[in-house]
Amino acid sequence: MRAAVIVFPGSNCDTDTHHALSHVMGVPTDLVWHATPSLDGYDLVVLPGGFSYGDYLRTGAMAAQARVMRAVREAADRGVPVLGICNGFQILLEAGLLPGAMLPNACVEFRCEWVHVRVETRRTPFTEATDVGRVLRMPIAHGEGNYVADHETLDALHDNDQVVWRYSDAAGRRTAGANPNGSVGDIAGICNARGNVVGLMPHPERCSETALGGTDGRLLWESVLARVAA
């Protein structure tokens, strides 16, 4: 088992993610530079949060053109679990590895706080070891998490069970106040049709040990590690 955390110019959660995987979860993990042409040999690929290329043009737009993204696409095609966190999610959208797009938060504020999300499906490697309806408490920190997609795409997401997490309150109820950014359908994370490419706005790497105020992020790592080991 070996994990890759991709580093773009402007990534700023790369070392946190590396720490969570390597030191907390005990997984051999490499920081992989964006110019790397191949991800052969990796069993897990994570695109971390941050402000790649200063969010120039559109969030994630420049990083989506990086050389490593061809390798990410190839890994995804091989069935390797790929996780995009926050800016990583935005990059996967811009690269077309996930459907839809991001707009600035409806409240026009950068939201940096703890939120709750409800697990909507167990079909991804990152939710397989948890239960549908389980509520996770994780931090967010973003200005553009307002997920949008056209009706056709949203219908396909629902029909194919591709909505992975929705914002909720602590009891798992979808309330108006629970959605921090105005995303359609309270969507916090989605997956591709195959289920192995997953993006979410909350930061599991920031809640993977007690010292950080929460451990629900561990559930994602434990789940994908179990999948890879199986």
Next chain:
Amino acid sequence: MSGLPQIYTAHVFVRLKPGVNDPQGATVADGLRDLGFDGIRDVRVGKIVDVELVAPDAATARDRLQSMCEQLLTNPVIEEYELELIEPQPLKLSDTAW
């Protein structure tokens, strides 16, 4: 002068598609109302990308610019664009690196 490469300047106007929510535009609209401007119905914020490129003719320049828009300059999920191609100026020897 046909056959000689020319410098084309293009203005690419990028806008959010109609119906796509624009939190930035809504905030600017509120700001204008706060300044006392009456009658503000809606404000939408877009961007202009100016591109200078060397191409053999206008059709080629337009083709390349359309590809640029589709591959990087816009996100077709939420944005649309208009291209404005400016009359070219002949390429002068002093414009080249060789």
